[in-house]
Amino acid sequence: MYQIENLGKLLKSRRAASASWPAVSRNVVFLGLTSLFTDISSEMVSTVLPLYLVFALGMAPLQFGIIDGLYQGASALVRLAAGITADRWRRYKEVALAGYALSAVCKPALILAGSAWPVIAAIIALDRAGKGIRTSPRDALISLSSPPQRLGTAFGVHRALDTCGAMLGPLAAFGVLALAPGAFDTVFVVSFCAALLGLSLLALFVENRPPAGAPPQTAVSLKAAAGLLGKPGFRGLVLAGALLSLATVSDSFLYIGLQRRLQLDAHFFPLLYVGTALVYMLLAAPVGRLADGIGRKTVFVGGYTLLLIAYLALMLLPPVLPSLFVYVVLLGLFYAATDGVLMALASTALPAGLRTSGLALLTTATALARLLSSVLFGLLWTWLDVQGAVLLFSAALATALVATVGMLYRAQGIEP
C-alpha cells in the first residue's frame, strides 16, 4: 500500500503546483494501478514457473525450454489485431479489459491443468496473448486521456507504477513460498487475486475516451493501419525506433559483458535487473515531466546518448565494483528517457482514430528489431569478442542516433 500513499502525495503536490490541470489524469493513474497489480500477478507466476514445472511437476528442462519459447513469442501475433479492433469500435477500455481478463483467468487455470504439459503450454501462450491484446489499447487510452503537453508525464507515471508492480511480484511469490514451502497452487491463487484487483480497478475506475474529433465510422482496417507508415512523421518514428532497437544490446548480453569484465559472480544477475528497474521506476515520472518541459525528442535522443555512453563505459571504466553503480544508473535512466517517451512521441504523430493500430505497429517493429539485434549480437560476440561486438554496436548506435536526429527533427507532425 506504500506506493499508493506515495502516489496520493505525488498527485496532491502536483495539484497544488498547477491548479488548472491535474498533473496526470485520473484515468492514467488508474491504468497505472491496473498495470501495477497485473504485473504483481504476472511476475509472481513467471518467477516460480520454472521451479513449479521442474520440481513440482517433474518436467524435463527441455520441455520447459519449449514452454519458455512460447512465453516469449505469443504476444506479437495478436498485438496488431487487437489494435485494429480497438480503433474500429473505439473500445480501448473493453479490448484492454479482455486482454487483462484473459491473463487473469490463466492463473487458476494453471492449477486446474495439473501436470498435463501441453495444456500448461497452451495456458502460458494464452497468458502472453492477453498481454499482447492489452498493451496497445492501454497505451492509446493513456494518450487519449492526457493533454498533448503532458503526454511524457502521463506515460512516465504509468511506467513507474508498472515497474513497481514488476518488482513487487517476485517478492510476493518468495513471500508465499517462504511461509508455505512448495505451495505453488497458493502462489497462483494469490496471483489471481492480484490480477482481479487490477481488473476491477480498470473496469470500475477507468473511462473509455473515444476521440470526439474524428468521425466515428472511419473504416479501420489492416490497410488503414499500414497506411500510417505513409505519414512521414510516424514513418520517421517507426524507422528511428527500429534502427535504435537494432543497435541496442539486449540487457542479458550487457549484464554478461559486465559480469565478465568485473569478474562478478553470476549471482549478481538478479541484482543488476533489480537495480536497473529501481532506477527506472524512480525516474520514469520525473524524466517524463522533463520531456514535456524541454522537448520529448531531446530527451529521447538524450536517452539513447546515455546508452551509447554506457557502452563506452563498459569498455573504458575500470573493472571495479563502483562502476557497476554507474552502469545501473545509466541503464535505468536510458529506460526512463526512452520507453514511455517514445509512446508519447508516437501519440502526437498518430491520428486519434488510428492511435491503437499505430502504437501496435510501432511496438511490433521495435520488438522485432530487438529480437534481430539479440541474434546479431550473439553472432558478433562469437566471431569477435565482447569488446569487438560492443564496439561495433556502439558505432551502429552512433550512426542510428545521427539518422534519428535527422528523421525526428526534419519530420513534420511530431510534436517536440
Add this chain to the structure above:
Amino acid sequence: MKSPNGNHLSVRGALQPSDGDPLHGAGSPIAATKRLRPGARGALFALIAALCLGVAATAVVLAVGRSEPRASAGESAQQASRQTIAAIRQRPHIVFRHMGMGDDFGTIALAPLSAPAGSRARADAQCARLYVSADRGICLGGSYALGGLYRGYVLDRDLQPQHSFPLTGLPSRARISPDGRYGSVTVFVTGHSYADGAFSTETTLLDMASGTTIGHLEQFSVERDGAPFWSIDFNFWGVTFARDSNRFYATLASGGKTYLVEGDVAERRARVLHENVECPSLSPDNERLAYKKRVERDGVSQWQLSVLDLATMVETELAAETRNIDDQVEWLDDQHILYASRDPGQVSEHIWMLAIDGGDRPRLLIPDAASPTVIRP
C-alpha cells in the same frame, strides 16, 4: 517550446468528457459499471478488494497449515530413519530420487542392491537431482528464501544436508569424484531478457569438504586439434570423473554442435575428443563412456544411448533401447547401465537397466525412481 494547440493531430477533443461523465459509451458490455455513481464504484471496489485479500490470506493460511505437520515430524522417527540408512549404506546399495506422487515426491530413497525394487528407506531432503559417493552426496533442490529459488546441498554420510550453496538456475546434472574430493554441478541459466528465450548452462566444480566453488568449466582453456578453441556460446554440462578424480569427461556445446572433452581439474584445461556426445558417464573400469547421442529417427531428432570404447574410439549405439532417453546414465557394473525414463504423458520416472553387449531389451529395475547412484562400499 511547447505547441499544444494548432496541430492537426491534437487530441483535445478526447479530453472533453470530465472524470464523472455519466453514461459515456452506454451499451458497452461494462456499461453497467458506468451507471454507478462514483461512491458506489468505490464501495464495489472496496468489496472486491476485501474479497480478494480475504481469499489470498485464507489460501496462504491454509497452505501454512498444510506444510506444518511435515516440519514437526517426530524426533524418534528421524532417529529410526538414520539407523535404517546407516544399515543399508554398509552393503552395496542404490540411492535414488523417490518419484511417487505425493508430498514426498523427489525425496532421497535407498534400497539394497540385492532387492532394488523392494521397500525403500527414505531421507528427508527433497532434490531435483541427486548424486552420492560412499560418504557424501550432492542434492540439487529448491529454496524458498529471498536469496534465490535454487539451492544445492552437500550431504553427509547419513544423507543429511551439511553445507548449502546457491545455484544460478534450474538443476540439471550432478556428479562426485570417486575419492569424494570434487563435485560437479550443472544448472540451466535462463536469460531474463524480454527477447531471448535461449538456454545456457553453467558447470561448477565444488570442493566437497567445504561446499565451496573451485571453478567453472567455462573458465577452462580448451583445445581442439591442437589449437586453442574458444567461443562466447560455450556451454558445458554432464561431468564424469575418472578413477584418479582429477581427470574428467564432459560435454561442450558450441555453434549448434556438441563435443566430448577430456579435462584436467588441476591444470584447468580440456581437449576435444569426439563429436555428438551429451552427458558422458565413465564405466567403473574407466574403459568406456556411455552417453546420449543426437540421432534422426523417422525425421524426428531424439537421443540414442551409445557407448564409446576409449581405447579404440569405436562408438556403438545401444539399439535395444529405442526410446528417447534424457539422462546422464549410471553404471551398475562394467557391463550394465542404469538410467531414468518417463512414459509419455506421465510425471513419474522409472529406473531401467540395459546390458551394453546389446543382447537384451531394457529391464525395469526400480519403478517411480530417478537419479540413481550405485554404491559398493
